[in-house]
Amino acid sequence: MFDETTTFQITHAQVGADELFGIQVPESQRANTMFPVRTGALDGVPEIDMGYVFRPDQLALLRFFYRGDEKALLLTGETGPGKTSLVEQTAARTNWPVVTVGCHERLELQELIGRVTITEAGSTGWQDGPAIDAMRRGAILLLDEGNFLEPGAVGGLNRVLDTLRNAGGASYYIPETNETVKAHPDFRVAMTGNAIDGAGKSNYRGIKPMNLALLDRFTLGIAVDYLPAEQEVTMLHRRSPQVRQDLIKLMVEVANGVRNSFANGDIRCTMSTRVLISVCAKLSTCPEEKQPMVLLPMLKSTMLFRVSVEDQTAIENVVNEMAQRDGVVLS
Numbered sequence: 001m002f003d004e005t006t007t008f009q010i011t012h013a014q015v016g017a018d019e020l021f022g023i024q025v026p027e028s029q030r031a032n033t034m035f036p037v038r039t040g041a042l043d044g045v046p047e048i049d050m051g052y053v054f055r056p057d058q059l060a061l062l063r064f065f066y067r068g069d070e071k072a073l074l075l076t077g078e079t080g081p082g083k084t085s086l087v088e089q090t091a092a093r094t095n096w097p098v099v100t101v102g103c104h105e106r107l108e109l110q111e112l113i114g115r116v117t118i119t120e121a122g123s124t125g126w127q128d129g130p131a132i133d134a135m136r137r138g139a140i141l142l143l144d145e146g147n148f149l150e151p152g153a154v155g156g157l158n159r160v161l162d163t164l165r166n167a168g169g170a171s172y173y174i175p176e177t178n179e180t181v182k183a184h185p186d187f188r189v190a191m192t193g194n195a196i197d198g199a200g201k202s203n204y205r206g207i208k209p210m211n212l213a214l215l216d217r218f219t220l221g222i223a224v225d226y227l228p229a230e231q232e233v234t235m236l237h238r239r240s241p242q243v244r245q246d247l248i249k250l251m252v253e254v255a256n257g258v259r260n261s262f263a264n265g266d267i268r269c270t271m272s273t274r275v276l277i278s279v280c281a282k283l284s285t286c287p288e289e290k291q292p293m294v295l296l297p298m299l300k301s302t303m304l305f306r307v308s309v310e311d312q313t314a315i316e317n318v319v320n321e322m323a324q325r326d327g328v329v330l331s
Helices: 017-021 027-033 056-067 083-094 109-113 130-137 151-162 229-239 245-263 273-283 288-302 309-326
Strands: 012-016 034-038 072-076 098-102 114-118 124-128 140-144 171-174 179-182 188-193 221-223
Touching: 012 017, 017 027, 017 034, 017 056, 017 083, 027 034, 034 056, 034 083, 056 083, 056 188, 056 221, 072 083, 083 098, 083 140, 083 188, 098 130, 109 114, 109 130, 109 151, 124 130, 130 140, 130 171, 130 179, 229 245, 229 273, 245 273, 245 288, 245 309, 273 288, 288 309
Parallel strands: 072 188, 072 221, 098 140, 140 188
Antiparallel strands: 012 034, 114 124, 171 179
């Protein structure tokens, strides 16, 4: 149970963004790019993905989040540009635990907070939910696709987010156990969502209008877009170096064409970075000389199988036209 003498052992090392994330930082600016890195072995820290490409503009905002200037972060954007990965990969390099919750329509507040359960001995006991677990340990509570939540769960989240706002150490009262949990100073909340600003909402079935009181508690936001073409090529090559460079370049060009068509309303599907990563992983199992011949079949088995016949035909035509333009023989 919490009392006023509760203290936390907090140990951070200050490390520059150049060393942490592999980005170029002028020596004169290095002091302004320091991130707090937690020390020691901590449970729940994501694994480092060496192929991940960081963007300096996003890191500049994330520094406020990790330093604690802002402890609630909202990430919005289309499907698949890496909203979740951005949180996980910065956490991986700063040694910050992440507790991830996949949000859905039937998720209730009690599942986030915790509940009274029956122990193996047959008695009753309290089991922390992910929100209280993250609060105690100073982890990042990552609410993935948060705008799928029902209003009842959203309203209760306001109380969780309010624990972030008191620099003196806010707390959360659990009536079932009569316990007051003091929030660890490293506790953070990040939420991802599609079309949070309402744009393109019709493309995402099942999302809910966001409660204004909840949104007001997020005073730091990042609109996550797809990587610029050159950086996306670099990222895919790092992940799948066995795949021919001309094929990676072709796929990124196709993806950007599909994304533009989707944004313009010409087709009803988009091509995410997630799809490109999966296609490259499949291509990497083939000898280089066979990779052009299996590109379209791999794309079909990864994405095109689930889109309309019209969209599938349109995307296949784009692949063939761009390949012919670039001199890539697919058959």
